[in-house]
Amino acid sequence: NVGFGSGNQVRSISVEALKPNDSFPRRHNSATPEEKTKMAEFCGHSSLDSLIDATVPKSIRIESMKLPKFDEGLTENQMIEHMKNLASKNKVFKSFIGMGYYNTFVPPVILRNIMENPGWYTQYTPYQAEIAQGRLESLLNYQTMISDLTGLPMSNASLLDEGTAAAEAMAMCNNIQKGKKKTFIIASNCHPQTIDVCETRAGGFDLKVVVADLKDFDYKSRDVCGVLVQYPGTEGEVLDYGEFIKNAHANEVKVVMASDLLALTMLKPPGELGADIVVGSAQRFGVPMGYGGPHAAFLATSQEYKRMMPGRIIGVSVDSSGKAALRMAMQTREQHIRRDKATSNICTAQALLANMAAMYAVYHGPEGLKTIAQRAHGLSGTFAAGLKKLGTVEVQGLPFFDTVKVKCADAKAIADAANRSEMNLRIVDQNTITVSFDETTTLEDVDKLFKVFACGKAVTFTAASLAPEVQNVIPHGLTRQSPYLTHPIFNSYHTEHELLRYIHRLQSKDLSLCHSMIPLGSCTMKLNATTEMMPVTWPSFADVHPFAPSKQAQGYQEMFENLGELLCTITGFDSFSLQPNAGAAGEYAGLMVIRAYHLARGDHHRNVCIIPVSAHGTNPASAAMCGMKIVSVGTDAKGNINIEELRKAAEANKENLSALMVTYPSTHGVYEEGIDDICKIIHDNGGQVYMDGANMNAQVGLTSPGCIGADVCHLNLHKTFCIPHGGGGPGMGPIGVKKHLAPFLPSHPVVPTGGIPAPDKSQPLGTISAAPWGSALILPISYTYIAMMGSKGLTEASKTAILNANYMAKRLEKHYPILFRGVNGTVAHEFIVDLRGFKNTAGIEPEDVAKRLMDYGFHGPTMSWPVPGTLMIEPTESESKAELDRFCDALISIREEIAQIEKGKADINNNVLKGAPHPPSLLMADAWTKPYSREYAAFPVSWLRSSKFWPTTGRVDNVYGDRNLICTLLPASQVVEEQAAATA
Amino acid sequence: NVGFGSGNQVRSISVEALKPNDSFPRRHNSATPEEKTKMAEFCGHSSLDSLIDATVPKSIRIESMKLPKFDEGLTENQMIEHMKNLASKNKVFKSFIGMGYYNTFVPPVILRNIMENPGWYTQYTPYQAEIAQGRLESLLNYQTMISDLTGLPMSNASLLDEGTAAAEAMAMCNNIQKGKKKTFIIASNCHPQTIDVCETRAGGFDLKVVVADLKDFDYKSRDVCGVLVQYPGTEGEVLDYGEFIKNAHANEVKVVMASDLLALTMLKPPGELGADIVVGSAQRFGVPMGYGGPHAAFLATSQEYKRMMPGRIIGVSVDSSGKAALRMAMQTREQHIRRDKATSNICTAQALLANMAAMYAVYHGPEGLKTIAQRAHGLSGTFAAGLKKLGTVEVQGLPFFDTVKVKCADAKAIADAANRSEMNLRIVDQNTITVSFDETTTLEDVDKLFKVFACGKAVTFTAASLAPEVQNVIPHGLTRQSPYLTHPIFNSYHTEHELLRYIHRLQSKDLSLCHSMIPLGSCTMKLNATTEMMPVTWPSFADVHPFAPSKQAQGYQEMFENLGELLCTITGFDSFSLQPNAGAAGEYAGLMVIRAYHLARGDHHRNVCIIPVSAHGTNPASAAMCGMKIVSVGTDAKGNINIEELRKAAEANKENLSALMVTYPSTHGVYEEGIDDICKIIHDNGGQVYMDGANMNAQVGLTSPGCIGADVCHLNLHKTFCIPHGGGGPGMGPIGVKKHLAPFLPSHPVVPTGGIPAPDKSQPLGTISAAPWGSALILPISYTYIAMMGSKGLTEASKTAILNANYMAKRLEKHYPILFRGVNGTVAHEFIVDLRGFKNTAGIEPEDVAKRLMDYGFHGPTMSWPVPGTLMIEPTESESKAELDRFCDALISIREEIAQIEKGKADINNNVLKGAPHPPSLLMADAWTKPYSREYAAFPVSWLRSSKFWPTTGRVDNVYGDRNLICTLLPASQVVEEQAAATA
Ligand SMILES: Cc1ncc(COP(=O)(O)O)c(C=O)c1O
Ligand SMILES: Cc1ncc(COP(=O)(O)O)c(C=O)c1O
Numbered sequence A, B: 001n002v003g004f005g006s007g008n009q010v011r012s013i014s015v016e017a018l019k020p021n022d023s024f025p026r027r028h029n030s031a032t033p034e035e036k037t038k039m040a041e042f043c044g045h046s047s048l049d050s051l052i053d054a055t056v057p058k059s060i061r062i063e064s065m066k067l068p069k070f071d072e073g074l075t076e077n078q079m080i081e082h083m084k085n086l087a088s089k090n091k092v093f094k095s096f097i098g099m100g101y102y103n104t105f106v107p108p109v110i111l112r113n114i115m116e117n118p119g120w121y122t123q124y125t126p127y128q129a130e131i132a133q134g135r136l137e138s139l140l141n142y143q144t145m146i147s148d149l150t151g152l153p154m155s156n157a158s159l160l161d162e163g164t165a166a167a168e169a170m171a172m173c174n175n176i177q178k179g180k181k182k183t184f185i186i187a188s189n190c191h192p193q194t195i196d197v198c199e200t201r202a203g204g205f206d207l208k209v210v211v212a213d214l215k216d217f218d219y220k221s222r223d224v225c226g227v228l229v230q231y232p233g234t235e236g237e238v239l240d241y242g243e244f245i246k247n248a249h250a251n252e253v254k255v256v257m258a259s260d261l262l263a264l265t266m267l268k269p270p271g272e273l274g275a276d277i278v279v280g281s282a283q284r285f286g287v288p289m290g291y292g293g294p295h296a297a298f299l300a301t302s303q304e305y306k307r308m309m310p311g312r313i314i315g316v317s318v319d320s321s322g323k324a325a326l327r328m329a330m331q332t333r334e335q336h337i338r339r340d341k342a343t344s345n346i347c348t349a350q351a352l353l354a355n356m357a358a359m360y361a362v363y364h365g366p367e368g369l370k371t372i373a374q375r376a377h378g379l380s381g382t383f384a385a386g387l388k389k390l391g392t393v394e395v396q397g398l399p400f401f402d403t404v405k406v407k408c409a410d411a412k413a414i415a416d417a418a419n420r421s422e423m424n425l426r427i428v429d430q431n432t433i434t435v436s437f438d439e440t441t442t443l444e445d446v447d448k449l450f451k452v453f454a455c456g457k458a459v460t461f462t463a464a465s466l467a468p469e470v471q472n473v474i475p476h477g478l479t480r481q482s483p484y485l486t487h488p489i490f491n492s493y494h495t496e497h498e499l500l501r502y503i504h505r506l507q508s509k510d511l512s513l514c515h516s517m518i519p520l521g522s523c524t525m526k527l528n529a530t531t532e533m534m535p536v537t538w539p540s541f542a543d544v545h546p547f548a549p550s551k552q553a554q555g556y557q558e559m560f561e562n563l564g565e566l567l568c569t570i571t572g573f574d575s576f577s578l579q580p581n582a583g584a585a586g587e588y589a590g591l592m593v594i595r596a597y598h599l600a601r602g603d604h605h606r607n608v609c610i611i612p613v614s615a616h617g618t619n620p621a622s623a624a625m626c627g628m629k630i631v632s633v634g635t636d637a638k639g640n641i642n643i644e645e646l647r648k649a650a651e652a653n654k655e656n657l658s659a660l661m662v663t664y665p666s667t668h669g670v671y672e673e674g675i676d677d678i679c680k681i682i683h684d685n686g687g688q689v690y691m692d693g694a695n696m697n698a699q700v701g702l703t704s705p706g707c708i709g710a711d712v713c714h715l716n717l718h719k720t721f722c723i724p725h726g727g728g729g730p731g732m733g734p735i736g737v738k739k740h741l742a743p744f745l746p747s748h749p750v751v752p753t754g755g756i757p758a759p760d761k762s763q764p765l766g767t768i769s770a771a772p773w774g775s776a777l778i779l780p781i782s783y784t785y786i787a788m789m790g791s792k793g794l795t796e797a798s799k800t801a802i803l804n805a806n807y808m809a810k811r812l813e814k815h816y817p818i819l820f821r822g823v824n825g826t827v828a829h830e831f832i833v834d835l836r837g838f839k840n841t842a843g844i845e846p847e848d849v850a851k852r853l854m855d856y857g858f859h860g861p862t863m864s865w866p867v868p869g870t871l872m873i874e875p876t877e878s879e880s881k882a883e884l885d886r887f888c889d890a891l892i893s894i895r896e897e898i899a900q901i902e903k904g905k906a907d908i909n910n911n912v913l914k915g916a917p918h919p920p921s922l923l924m925a926d927a928w929t930k931p932y933s934r935e936y937a938a939f940p941v942s943w944l945r946s947s948k949f950w951p952t953t954g955r956v957d958n959v960y961g962d963r964n965l966i967c968t969l970l971p972a973s974q975v976v977e978e979q980a981a982a983t984a
């Protein structure tokens, strides 16, 4: 009674069908082939390819792109295997190198719930405060922590690294002194990379940097704007800078101190010593070393200089109902407003890492941090005592916190011996070694070190046996007396459950890519795929010190080589530097390459930089940092660069022309037809073309900066190449260059670097970032993205991104004017919706639309940039048609709401747009005084009924906050009062 | 100008201070030493120890517990190192073993956002539907997927494993035939573990199992209740059961088919062939093999037998506003209601894994699944073709889906050769091998296999070269024609962004431990620490086949040995079985051990099981499954077992007494003083004491089942030992036994097992679970918990759990009657709040209070169990005082709300409790007709203002749903209609 089917189904099998079926591009790119055709047809084209042909100028199209590796693209599983293989080539030795990078335990609850959680890592900079109160609170915690530990009242919400933070502080000193004092002295006890970054940066400001021993500081010239000292010093010494600072101030010299957060739990804070600015890194507060980054750097200063601070600053304000609410403060300092007059060019910073560090402080609390510090201090003391007992080497006499300096006969021999025990020491010079201790050091480690330093002698004691004899040696006058982290937030969440819930409570207030598309023009908020993110938290990538011997980091090195090669193919360049750790840093680095090139050719006078008015503010800000003179050129009626004006400007400045900065496709979302001409004009007039790579997502596989004619370009890897924005960083901004510029790519004082692939000769411009390869830990994200997409997948991504933008523009054009288009009526990968007319007809501004979009569950597009009064929408290739349609439906519905005002059916001052966003507290208040209905305010479209993301505050008042600036946590007492008031 | 502090701070350093500072217990246990004392004082005791002394009876107290390993507890970091070391001892060979376990790619987006996400893994069974709509939807997806693929309309929401699912189906056949036909025939083409589990299970039902070749099935006895066949068979063959089933039905025999979900995408579904019940495992749908589990098993059947189905079933109903809403259906079938008459004893199932499998289907969609199936089929066909070409072995002639059966001269030699290439094959017998292909197999793998099977001969072809000649060989009549997974949910979320958002959308509807405490009495919802969870998703634990040679799983084996030893110390037992994969399975296994013991002594008649009326329903249900006769004993006024009644019952049943089942501390939350007497009475009358270990969290380090006098006990590792509940599973229910019972612990037909540590002799009772060590993959959680807590930390956990319960009881006693207490007025680790009085005074029932608690952001306590009309609260040691206070404040505030009704100030039928929960849609509706205010409904306490978890539906109507049973997704058309209606 058991049989077989009568006939077998006979169908032969293709090899293709037996290959892995789980290809990555279909998970990343949104549209299916059928959808693509339908959408292209909707846009008036017979196919996607015909739409693309009509959009990208023929003159710059490349036939096809073929990656030198991974042409076909790996599957996710193959990718993980490949990365495991690379990971296995990294050897994680225990680091005692110090120099600003320390081992740390990332609390697993933070690792899993922040660093590995898309709810935290996929967000954008909190420009839309009402749907970002969670990370705004966390960043306020960060600022409070920095302020408390440094003893200075004002802190920003992170900078890129300690080296650039010091350079930013140097620039502040220059500005504070109104550019009238042109010398900056750096103590030789600063980390070498800090010194080099400052020296390089000084070039553009025309500052003279003097590196000197502290005792040789000399202010007699009256030309010194500021000084930089380190506390504790790079070789460990803890000095009392009290008198030193008094003296500097007496000479009207500003004092910048580079410091260490862990040390500051035990040491008198720089603010109390009188420092004007304090900088440093928050890395050792629970952020992995990651072969150099990303980590959050900090900068704190006094009230006096707050408006001169670089970077983003979170401040307390009130919302429409008078409740305390957070948002970014004093944005008028920043480059998108002040352009070349900005306090700095920094945009993307290190928000995610700042949040990790802040949570680390929340988890440990002040007592916990102090315990960690005392342990590291105690272990270093024990080590020093043991060395004295051993007598094989000489221990430095100065007080230290966690780093012991040792004089010895043969530093290399000792370091080699340590290597054989899988430990890395710092070789300062032939006869000097330092050994830095940290949270992860154990008594057993100290015993192993004793063995190394015994040089064959028997060790007759152990760290444990020595400990009771050892004494804490922080100088009495430098022992910290003042309390810190007294706010309840730092004293409540010390169990895992409490921290878990605090993290999730904050997360629940923030809209991220886990909720809906974030169509920020120029920001490219595409998928950050899990497979791309996974290697980032593998210990073999995460736990490598940036200055570990290269042979221990062969996995990293191989990835750098591969990535450099891949990026060269993608961009049409010859060499890449992976050092700049954000787009702005890339711009600066790229311009500095151009500057170095001109200088090398004796063209010292070439300092004019032409920048279209449509450029991102960071372009003029970067050019200003390179000491360039900015010449603006306008745009024509169609939004394109006015080529005749440009030609005139180039010719007029022919003698001094250094560079053009140009974004392509333009910041207006258009593939300008004349781009090749533009490049030619610049070259003909002796200039170099700097391309801003923010819009690279519209180029990959279709054209390239190299093909277009650019000489150098940065890539925001956190845009086109999938590094998540992390709520305001991390990012990466490597630069690619043509052959003639390759020799000038940056190097590094500790680990010499240069272009990848390496050019024949090398004349590095200096050092751009604190770490040799910038934020190396997140490079696997971009690398895996490229490798999994393959040549075809990447090209298809660009096409789909363009398709998605055109589809949306088409759907919206009947409802809103679309501002700029290419010659064939298409847009690039983003487009501008013009709202300027509504100001008159309905009193509506872009902000009103953006805030109302929150009620529809969406993050607003880029507001009023590059054109005031508009919204710029960039959907990316990762958004499905369904999501695009929902977003369009929302905007169309909002258009109808505006029409109600225009028709006089809704009040011009009191309508559903002006009232937006509508948080639950407002919607379910007993009293409802709005002229529109609650339900309509909350659920204007039906899909919101099944699931809705709720804004947590009413519209936040920016002006109030800037007038009443508060940038740290309110004292607990005040919070309680406010809560009581809110409940009453 | 740089100096030192005048004097150094001199303080010597203790060795203690140099040891690692990041101990785990302080992250897990909530209270600080100061808090503990204060809370104890609040409870009227001078210290925590005095409170404990007053609570735990002296007669059973142990002095102290000392773990044989990890006495001091490892730090989290040390733990990870230890686990890495174990992991490195597992060798992940590529498995071709099949037998119900296959390699699969866990889509990374599911891995990270479900399996590694506390928002999904920390929830409890969705008893409170209004705050569980997310996972209820996902489980409905699961049921729909099972129903579609099997071709039967009813599916449950998972069972423990394929073996027990088959046994449950066997029990259904028995029940369908009203227990009148006592033979069950199992085809020999079923997996050996399935056969053994059924054979063991049959014992308790007094069923006779006949294992026979299909062609030898014989129904002439008229005593056959059902048959079990497998499709495809364990050795790969695909048979057409159409005629077979007709014949069985003609003989009034029910047909159970074990099947494979992936195969069913290509094969005619069992439902269409006429099967009555279909069982199987969803493991290969994106759930790692994990050395045996956890995975979701399934059981589907026809409408006719739906009320006989075991396990949880999700159904569609409506909420208070008439909107569709989900909840668990037909709970009246389950053991907490029907006790020994229940359809099964199952409680904890495999919800998390069912959700993963369902999401896998959502991600791939019907087309994607079919592609995966066709690939596996094509590769197996290619392999078979190659073997035929090679001619070294003989390939089975029957059609197959993914498993090729091979006859050869020396199976072991071939398997050994495969091992040398890091591949595992199945040795069926000396001359038979099977090779199973799956999603992860590649053409290269097939080539490697050719090499192995070539036995030294040169292979002149490759898999790729063969492929075009190969033909699909599914018999025509068995080719699936019917569509499946047609619902939009399975056809919309195929990009990573879309799935990510779908997962997060569902997650946002569910309250979990990420939000607030879930104080479910008897459930022990303590912290599931990240460090405990991390090793679970390491490939070296996740990717091991349960039947891989033990020498490849040395890391696992070492952990089992250690864990067995640790659990023995903790429980005072001599040996453990890690096989039962839930508490209920443990109960059943434990009782079967007792049964085997009596049988071995010739006491065949001993079949009476005494069970107190206060016992959890699963106890009588389990006893019934062992064929035991249940004798109930009552409790006295204080809630304790009535010892005199018990004595009488024991004596009356002296001759036939098999066992007592007792929970300790009692399900009433009291340490009964007479427990040692009770054990003695049972022993004196020839019985064995089975202890239900659900309340083990109140014993660890203070007393133990062994010390109290129990002979066997299960441990719900998902309670006391930190395995997260996963929204209704996974769990683990290992059993510990005294020495005399150790020989009877279960074994396994494929990998012989037994007690850990191993007893001298072995007389295993049979097989309890499909996998030798149950859900091995989650054992690292309990293991790391114990190892990190150390002896002191564990003991402190028990004390703190007791303290927290007493603190809450004390705070609440002025507002609510506390039902039972121990002799000194204290409660154990949980306590009962008596609400029975409010039924009369205010019309209020426990459900009203539980639903109102949602408005306060809390999950209700256990409702109406063990005493109807009450709530049972268990805070656990992981909840901070602040959290306990918030929960008490909420309950006290609710008491005030009840008082308003009592005083006539609130309407008895229309008040804030009866109206609860209040979802946003209700609170912000334009029309508000409630007699209380919106704001009060939403924000009854101030802390909710800063952050609130919103229920997503109004109160769900259970009765409506059971009357109109719908247990799969509504057709899309209906959904659209409903949405339209809701919006209108
Ligand atoms: C056109 C353009 N250039 C430069 C930048 C600055 O890049 P980053 O934020 O990586 O520093 C941005 C940032 O959005 C940009 O849009
Ligand atoms: C007292 C008691 N016994 C047994 C069980 C059943 O355990 P499991 O759900 O692990 O099968 C439970 C479940 O909560 C319980 O509370």
Ligand SMILES: O=C([O-])O
Residues within 6 Å of the ligand: B125, B336, B347, B348, B522, B523
């Ligand atoms: O699962 C329970 O029945 O508690």
